[in-house]
Amino acid sequence: MLIGVYQSQPVFGEVNFNVEQVSNDLPEGTADLWVLPELFNSGYQFASKEEVADLAEEIPGGRTCRAMINLAARLRAVLVFGMAERANKVCYNSAAVVGPRGFIGFYRKVHLFAEEKKFFEPGDTGFQVFDAGQAKVGVMICFDWIFPESARILALLGADIICHPSNLVLPYCQKAMVTRSLENAIYTATANRLGSEARGGKKPLTFTGGSQIIGPSGQVLSRLNDREKGWAVAEINVEEARDKKITDYNDLLGDRKPEFYGRLCE
Amino acid sequence: MLIGVYQSQPVFGEVNFNVEQVSNDLPEGTADLWVLPELFNSGYQFASKEEVADLAEEIPGGRTCRAMINLAARLRAVLVFGMAERANKVCYNSAAVVGPRGFIGFYRKVHLFAEEKKFFEPGDTGFQVFDAGQAKVGVMICFDWIFPESARILALLGADIICHPSNLVLPYCQKAMVTRSLENAIYTATANRLGSEARGGKKPLTFTGGSQIIGPSGQVLSRLNDREKGWAVAEINVEEARDKKITDYNDLLGDRKPEFYGRLCE
Numbered sequence: 001m002l003i004g005v006y007q008s009q010p011v012f013g014e015v016n017f018n019v020e021q022v023s024n025d026l027p028e029g030t031a032d033l034w035v036l037p038e039l040f041n042s043g044y045q046f047a048s049k050e051e052v053a054d055l056a057e058e059i060p061g062g063r064t065c066r067a068m069i070n071l072a073a074r075l076r077a078v079l080v081f082g083m084a085e086r087a088n089k090v091c092y093n094s095a096a097v098v099g100p101r102g103f104i105g106f107y108r109k110v111h112l113f114a115e116e117k118k119f120f121e122p123g124d125t126g127f128q129v130f131d132a133g134q135a136k137v138g139v140m141i142c143f144d145w146i147f148p149e150s151a152r153i154l155a156l157l158g159a160d161i162i163c164h165p166s167n168l169v170l171p172y173c174q175k176a177m178v179t180r181s182l183e184n185a186i187y188t189a190t191a192n193r194l195g196s197e198a199r200g201g202k203k204p205l206t207f208t209g210g211s212q213i214i215g216p217s218g219q220v221l222s223r224l225n226d227r228e229k230g231w232a233v234a235e236i237n238v239e240e241a242r243d244k245k246i247t248d249y250n251d252l253l254g255d256r257k258p259e260f261y262g263r264l265c266e
Numbered sequence: 267m268l269i270g271v272y273q274s275q276p277v278f279g280e281v282n283f284n285v286e287q288v289s290n291d292l293p294e295g296t297a298d299l300w301v302l303p304e305l306f307n308s309g310y311q312f313a314s315k316e317e318v319a320d321l322a323e324e325i326p327g328g329r330t331c332r333a334m335i336n337l338a339a340r341l342r343a344v345l346v347f348g349m350a351e352r353a354n355k356v357c358y359n360s361a362a363v364v365g366p367r368g369f370i371g372f373y374r375k376v377h378l379f380a381e382e383k384k385f386f387e388p389g390d391t392g393f394q395v396f397d398a399g400q401a402k403v404g405v406m407i408c409f410d411w412i413f414p415e416s417a418r419i420l421a422l423l424g425a426d427i428i429c430h431p432s433n434l435v436l437p438y439c440q441k442a443m444v445t446r447s448l449e450n451a452i453y454t455a456t457a458n459r460l461g462s463e464a465r466g467g468k469k470p471l472t473f474t475g476g477s478q479i480i481g482p483s484g485q486v487l488s489r490l491n492d493r494e495k496g497w498a499v500a501e502i503n504v505e506e507a508r509d510k511k512i513t514d515y516n517d518l519l520g521d522r523k524p525e526f527y528g529r530l531c532e
Contacts, residue, residue: 110523114513126526146449146512147522148414153529172448172484179445182438183412218438246412247380256413257376258531260392263419265524265531 001134003161004031004233005191007211007224012043012197013055019067028075031233033132037193037211038082038142038165039093044193044207047200049091052119056086059096060103073100078132082141082165084120093120095139095165097130105130110150113143115202129157135238142166145173145180145190149264155184156253160241164190167207174210174223182218185244185252187236189213194229216241267400269427270297270499271457273477273490278309278463279321285333294341297499299398303459303477304348304375304408304431305359310459310473313466315357318385322352325362326369339366344398348407348431350386359386361405361431363396371396376416379409381468395423401504408432411439411446411456415530421450422519426507430456433473440476440489448484451510451518453502455479460495482507 006026010018018041026034038044041064042055057064064083072079078099085094085108092108093116108123109116127150129138138154140162145151154162162180166173174190181188192211198204209226213234221234244252272292276284284307292300304310307330308321323330330349338345344365351360351374358374359382374389375382393416395404404420406428411417420428428446432439440456447454458477464470475492479500487500510518 110526111521112515114515117515122523127529143516146518148418148449149522149527149530152414153527156529175441176445176448179442182442183414249378249380249383250409252412255377256415257388260376261415261419261531263393263422264415265527 001236001238002031002233003033003187003189003213003236004035004231005189005211005213006034006036006231007191007209007229008037008040008193009195009229010040010043010193012045012199015041015055015064019064023071026075026231031077032134033078033137033161034080035163035189035191036079036081036165037191038167039084040081040165041083043197044167045197045199045202045205046119049119052084052091053086056084056091058087059085059094059106060098065096065098065103068096069098069102072098076100078104080137080139080163080165090121091119092123093141095141097132097137097139099132104132107139107141109141109144111144111147127153127157129154129159135160138162140164142168145176151180151184155186159186160238161187161189161236164188166190166192168192169205169207171208174212177212178214178218178220181214181216183252185216185246186241187213187215267502267504268297268499269299269453269455269479269502270301270497271455271477271479272300272302272497273457273475273495274303274306274459275461275495276306276309276459278311278465281307281321281330285330289337292341292497297343298400299344299403299427300346301429301455301457302345302347302431303457304433305350306347306431307349309463310433311463311465311468311471312385315385318350318357319352322350322357324353325351325360325372326364331362331364331369334362335364335368338364342366344370346403346405346429346431356387357385358389359407361407363398363403363405365398370398373405373407375407375410377410377413393419393423395420395425401426404428406430408434411442417446417450421452425452426504427453427455427502430454432456432458434458435471435473437474440478443478444480444484444486447480447482449518451482451512452507453479453481460493
């Protein structure tokens with residue numbers, strides 16, 4: 001199976017442009033699964049709650065999801081992408097999973113970063129794993145990475161790959177995702193964006209690129225730089241993520257001792 | 267506060283030599299807390315359960331603990347060290363914490379690595395944090411590192427420093443401990459050993475050194491190489507480990523969402 005990460009440079013508020021850019025850039029027949037950045041269609045630095053509501057769309061009924069389902073059909077690939085979701089009267093920082101046959105599922109970001117707390121409701125879907133045909137995919141979004149609980153739960157739910165749409169501004173995540181892969185013996189695909197945003201008189205944000213695909217032993221299978229838009233693909237073997245044995249005596253998930261982990265759930 | 271890691275090269279079975287070596291090597295007035303390797307007094311590669319029982323001692327009544335309490339008094343420092351513990355008729359891979367005023371506490375390794383499962387009972391103490399005067403110290407042993415639950419629980423219990431006696435043979439841990447510090451905003455002090463052991467016709471084991479002290483932002487404060495016995499010290503500020511805020515809006519422990527973490531405790 002081939003999986004890819006797409007490193008984009010969206011223009012704030014230009015949804016049509018941002019979606020078309022992806023459609024133009026992603027090559028057919030190159031990957032079975034593509035991961036895109038967080039909020040790939042809108043940009044990141046919202047100035048007000050009203051602006052979020054204006055740019056948010058329904059999942060899967062909105063125009064971005066419809067366009068991405070068409071793109072998935074054309075690419076014959078599963079697409080995982082982050083976008084602002086409008087549901088009833090509130091908005092979530094969400095990610096949708098769509099495939100050639102249509103909508104597969106969605107996730108609402110549990111751990112909101114910085115001012116996202118002003119604009120989005122905390123996610124209420126919990127962590128989930130979706131069937132993407134050749135692989136089971138778990139989804140977490142950007143800042144979820146710093147909470148080891150996120151990736152761990154996705155691994156426990158049977159994910160082979162953690163799809164990780166991101167808009168990273170801190171420099172730590174890419175290295176830490178090596179640990180996330182290693183500790184869970186799982187593939188991780190972090191799709192980050194590029195560029196800077198300075199909106200509403202706020203401090204400019206610069207995104208750090210470095211989109212990457214990491215293997216179950218923590219090996220860097222592919223990593224983009226911090227300057228260029230583009231994509232990277234790696235061939236993966238889901239069986240490697242299903243074998244959690246790391247010595248003749250040790251299984252990474254089977255050796256867990258939940259009887260001593262109660263404090264984590266309080 | 268000054269904390270140190272001691273990187274030793276024990277000789278298998280030579281308990282007196284191994285304990286004296288530490289006593290000779292650790293300088294007075296240099297650290298308030300010293301972390302030593304796992305099984306520092308016995309060596310690692312046991313050939314049989316009988317050999318473990320012969321080398322194991324009671325905590326705190328055995329000769330190693332008594333010698334270390336004397337050393338703690340002379341150094342005016344807290345000492346955290348790994349040793350095989352005999353309790354009733356079974357043995358544990360344990361770590362003891364002693365200070366100038368005597369015995370403080372102990373921990374029995376929860377996650378046993380490889381053949382350790384043949385020789386030791388899984389630890390039954392659970393994760394615990396001890397009061398070491400200037401700081402609260404949590405203890406985990408070697409392979410516990412790969413389970414993010416271990417360090418997380420110690421952080422939740424209020425540890426400022428994770429003391430991590432180790433006998434590492436795999437090359438991943440030192441980098442992963444940067445993530446453990448970062449995700450918990452905590453100091454970690456990994457004391458590893460050097461040298462090779464090939465006993466009982468088994469595959470030789472070579473230990474990877476690289477003992478290190480990492481700060482709460484994942485910064486490497488001190489790291490030894492993989493060739494030389496010795497020690498390293500770093501000055502730490504426990505207040506930095508008590509402040510879990512990483513943005514104006516985010517607190518690393520306060521932002522956890524245990525309502526979605528139930529799967530971790532099943």
